[in-house]
Amino acid sequence: MGQITVFSGPERRRRWSDEQRLQILTEAFAPGACASDVARRHEISTGLLYTWRKKLAAQTAPSADDLSVTGFAEAIVVADPDAPRSGSGPALVVDLGRGRRMTIFPGASAVLVAAALRVLR
Incomplete structure (x- = not known):
């Protein structure tokens, strides 16, 4: 045993x-x-x-199926002569991972940047 x-x-x-x-x-x-x-x-x-x-x-x-869906969003451009030019000055580049990157220019409003980051997150 x-x-x-x-x-x-x-x-x-x-x-x-x-x-x-x-x-x-x-x-x-x-x-x-x-x-x-x-x-x-x-x-x-x-x-x-x-x-x-x-x-x-x-x-x-x-x-990948969720990311392959394409669509259109309406874009409205409003000219503001007092707004700083987006091409002037340094830009902040945010690397969001998985090949996504967002460039933020000094003229971007905080509300717009927050909304874009929330969507891209």
Whole structure:
């Protein structure tokens, strides 16, 4: 007859529910939070935090089918002689990931920039 060895102690691989993962991610990436402190408190590696964040972003990202839909938006150009020229001065380039980039010129209104970033996010 063979011999059986039973190992007891803490389970090496823990299971996290989606709610627990989301709660930990929210805590770790809140403004002013330190991801390594949160990871240490929950006894997980910081690499696992970033893996969870990457998987969550992939789940919530629009699919290729959503991006292939084309449409038209009405554009209205209003000439304002007092407005600064958009070509003058430096521009801010925002890299949004997945090959998307937005250039913001000094003459752009804050409301327009906020709306465009909200749509492109």
